[in-house]
Amino acid sequence: MDVFKELKKGVLLSLWFVFLTFPVMVIKVDHIARTVTWRWENALYMAVGTFFIYFVVQLFRKKQENRKEGQDSKEPSLSIIHRILLHRSQRNVLLAFIAVVAILFPQFLSIYQTNVMTTALMYVVLGLGLNIVVGLAGLLDLGFVAFYAVGAYTYALLNLHFGLGFWTVLPLGGLLAATFGILLGFPVLRLRGDYLAIVTLGFGEIIRLVLENWGEFSKGPSGISGISRPSFFGVEMSLESSIIYIYYLMVLLVIFTIFVVNRLQDSRLGRAWIALREDEIACQAMGVDKRKTKLVAFSLGAFWAGIMGVVFAAKTTFVNPASFTFLESAIILAIVVLGGMGSIVGVLFGALILILMPEYLRALSQYRMLAFGAILVCMMVFRPQGLIANIRRTYTFKKKTPNSLAK
Amino acid sequence: MDYFIELLFSGLTRGSIYALIALGYTMVYGIIGLINFAHGEIYMIGAFTAFIVATVLSIYGFPLLAIVIIAGIAAVVWASSYGYTIEKIAYKPLRHAPRLSPLISAIGMSIFLQNYILLAQTSDFLRFPRLIPDFAFMEPIAHIIGSTDLVILVTTVVVMVALTFIIKFTLIGKAMRATSQDRTMAMLVGINVNWVISATFIIGSGLAAIGGLLIASHIGQINFYIGFLAGIKAFTAAVLGGIGSIPGAVLGSLILGLTESFATGYVSSDYEDVFAFSLLVLILIFKPSGLLGKATNQKV
Numbered sequence: 142m143d144v145f146k147e148l149k150k151g152v153l154l155s156l157w158f159v160f161l162t163f164p165v166m167v168i169k170v171d172h173i174a175r176t177v178t179w180r181w182e183n184a185l186y187m188a189v190g191t192f193f194i195y196f197v198v199q200l201f202r203k204k205q206e207n208r209k210e211g212q213d214s215k216e217p218s219l220s221i222i223h224r225i226l227l228h229r230s231q232r233n234v235l236l237a238f239i240a241v242v243a244i245l246f247p248q249f250l251s252i253y254q255t256n257v258m259t260t261a262l263m264y265v266v267l268g269l270g271l272n273i274v275v276g277l278a279g280l281l282d283l284g285f286v287a288f289y290a291v292g293a294y295t296y297a298l299l300n301l302h303f304g305l306g307f308w309t310v311l312p313l314g315g316l317l318a319a320t321f322g323i324l325l326g327f328p329v330l331r332l333r334g335d336y337l338a339i340v341t342l343g344f345g346e347i348i349r350l351v352l353e354n355w356g357e358f359s360k361g362p363s364g365i366s367g368i369s370r371p372s373f374f375g376v377e378m379s380l381e382s383s384i385i386y387i388y389y390l391m392v393l394l395v396i397f398t399i400f401v402v403n404r405l406q407d408s409r410l411g412r413a414w415i416a417l418r419e420d421e422i423a424c425q426a427m428g429v430d431k432r433k434t435k436l437v438a439f440s441l442g443a444f445w446a447g448i449m450g451v452v453f454a455a456k457t458t459f460v461n462p463a464s465f466t467f468l469e470s471a472i473i474l475a476i477v478v479l480g481g482m483g484s485i486v487g488v489l490f491g492a493l494i495l496i497l498m499p500e501y502l503r504a505l506s507q508y509r510m511l512a513f514g515a516i517l518v519c520m521m522v523f524r525p526q527g528l529i530a531n532i533r534r535t536y537t538f539k540k541k542t543p544n545s546l547a548k
Numbered sequence: 549m550d551y552f553i554e555l556l557f558s559g560l561t562r563g564s565i566y567a568l569i570a571l572g573y574t575m576v577y578g579i580i581g582l583i584n585f586a587h588g589e590i591y592m593i594g595a596f597t598a599f600i601v602a603t604v605l606s607i608y609g610f611p612l613l614a615i616v617i618i619a620g621i622a623a624v625v626w627a628s629s630y631g632y633t634i635e636k637i638a639y640k641p642l643r644h645a646p647r648l649s650p651l652i653s654a655i656g657m658s659i660f661l662q663n664y665i666l667l668a669q670t671s672d673f674l675r676f677p678r679l680i681p682d683f684a685f686m687e688p689i690a691h692i693i694g695s696t697d698l699v700i701l702v703t704t705v706v707v708m709v710a711l712t713f714i715i716k717f718t719l720i721g722k723a724m725r726a727t728s729q730d731r732t733m734a735m736l737v738g739i740n741v742n743w744v745i746s747a748t749f750i751i752g753s754g755l756a757a758i759g760g761l762l763i764a765s766h767i768g769q770i771n772f773y774i775g776f777l778a779g780i781k782a783f784t785a786a787v788l789g790g791i792g793s794i795p796g797a798v799l800g801s802l803i804l805g806l807t808e809s810f811a812t813g814y815v816s817s818d819y820e821d822v823f824a825f826s827l828l829v830l831i832l833i834f835k836p837s838g839l840l841g842k843a844t845n846q847k848v
Binding site: 157158160161162164165166168169170172173175176177183275279281283328329332335336338339340342343344346347350351354467468471474475478507508510511513514515516517518519520521522525 | 582583593596597599600601603604607622626629630633637638641642645646647648649650651652653655656657658659660661662663664665667668669674675677776780783784787818819821822825826828829832833836
């Protein structure tokens with residue numbers, strides 16, 4: 142009986158989705174040639190697909206329920222990666238392995254692969270930056286890409302007009318982005334979370350529109366080209382070695398970022414962020430300056446975005462406003478959400494999965510943004526803590542038995 | 549002077565379309581306290597459905613009046629169905645989750661729907677058929693206000709009156725008001741809150757679809773990305789008027805429409821969208837509760 146009921150529900154659901162997607166999926170009109178194409182096969186795919194997904198979801202739910210029942214007494218199980226990271230010798234082996242792979246990567250693979258990897262590493266840093274804002278402090282920033290743009294344009298313009306080099310601008314770009322973060326954050330951070338999301342979204346769009354329309358300043362939609370690549374103590378390099386050089390630079394930057402974010406997380410400031418995220422009122426009652434703490438999170442996140450902007454401009458030697466659309470912000474957000482908000486390892490994996498996968502599955506790359514949207518929804522509904530959840534520091538009391546007291 | 553009046557009417561037209569979309573935001577926010585980011589996409593889907601149905605019908609040679617009515621009904625039906633389904637998939641499971649979760653889910657839904665339309669239809673701009681003919685009686689003032697603008701204004705007024713009636717005098721309207729005041733209490737007095745929330749999404753989406761149909765025939769072209777900008781602007785309007793307040797949404801939309809119209813008319817059209825965003829930032833800084841909204845204090 143139960144199976145029959147489930148089947149009926151699945152069929153009804155598929156029929157509903159066929160109806161829902163009918164005009165968009167089945168009919169395709171050409172208003173110029175005035176022809177109508179009926180793509181009935183799409184309705185069939187839709188029905189089968191919905192039916193299949195429904196059962197997968199049902200199975201997943203059952204499994205989750207079973208696990209919940211079985212797990213009440215035990216401690217929450219950790220993911221494999223966390224288990225390895227907690228174990229000292231295993232961790233060292235893992236880190237050594239990653240280090241070897243990272244160092245040898247450009248030696249064994251092509252320049253193209255190295256370039257792709259550099260992009261992925263850039264997204265790791267961007268993700269870690271956004272992770273401070275969204276994951277730790279719980280402020281949904283949808284205009285993150287604006288700070289990225291500030292960094293990129295800082296380098297592009299300073300290089301164009303004053304011939305400043307990469308290393309001079311790298312901290313400058315970061316600081317300027319952080320300043321923008323403070324300027325924006327100062328008025329809006331007293332707002333509630335959802336307003337903040339919209340204002341940052343609006344801010345991101347304003348920056349892009351200004352870059353696009355203020356031609357005298359930014360050269361408009363055609364962008365700035367011919368930006369110089371980073372130099373190595375004044376030595377000029379060929380294109381190939383320069384790409385490899387940027388790759389190693391990114392590896393170092395990733396390590397540096399992980400180090401800083403990790404230290405931040407356990408600092409007084411980091412704990413204040415997490416407390417703010419969990420309960421603002423309680424946190425204020427404990428004497429945390431809400432405004433200042435949020436502002437620091439905002440500007441620190443922006444700082445990393447600014448730095449990455451400079452690297453981006455140096456890597457592509459070309460910037461234009463089209464690189465800094467809302468979709469870019471959405472991709473970075475998807476990385477943080479997929480990996481696990483607040484989790485450094487998670488963001489690392491999230492970036493590698495989301496950036497490398499579409500690169501190697503070229504055939505599916507047109508479905509990339511569709512998948513990103515679906516990932517955001519599915520992660521929130523099924524696994525809000527992300528693939529690799531952050532483990533909170535806990536302190537376990539050893540129960541004092543009367544025996545131990547007697548001693 | 550003619551130029552001023554022309555801008556005035558164009559602002560009112562814009563404003564009334566924003567109002568149709570902003571109402572959806574404000575109603576949903578009033579009831580579940582969520583900014584439905586995917587609302588702009590519902591409006592876009594409404595416009596696409598209307599476009600597809602209208603084109604198919606015109607190819608098969610239906611008369612204009614029948615096309616307008618059928619396309620309008622189809623847009624409302626499908627947009628409402630999308631609204632209903634989105635709520636069930638992306639928001640209902642997250643009703644007791646932390647505030648950030650439904651927000652992220654909504655953004656994901658919005659990106660998903662945009663790309664769904666992009667893949668299933670096209671990324672090109674589509675020419676929307678002219679659904680509203682030039683009325684003969686409008687001839688003398690046609691240079692100030694077009695027939696389409698007139699239809700938009702009239703439709704908006706009718707829809708607003710109908711909505712006010714629904715909310716003030718019908719049972720479901722009463723249930724909606726009760727739920728927005730206190731959801732737990734509404735449940736205790738026997739209101740099916742799930743159903744009320746679904747109804748809110750259905751009504752809001754239907755309004756957005758009417759907006760989509762009207763704006764598409766006003767501007768004359770659509771593509772998969774129109775929902776994003778329209779969504780943000782309508783949200784701005786809702787916040788301007790005080791989110792959660794229905795008259796506020798209408799007032800805010802009209803102010804936004806007029807501001808944009810005059811700013812592009814007298815200042816510069818390059819920064820059309822920047823005006824809306826700057827207005828939003830300014831309101832949030834100086835009066836976050838909006839013009840007609842009530843400032844609420846958070847209690848522990």
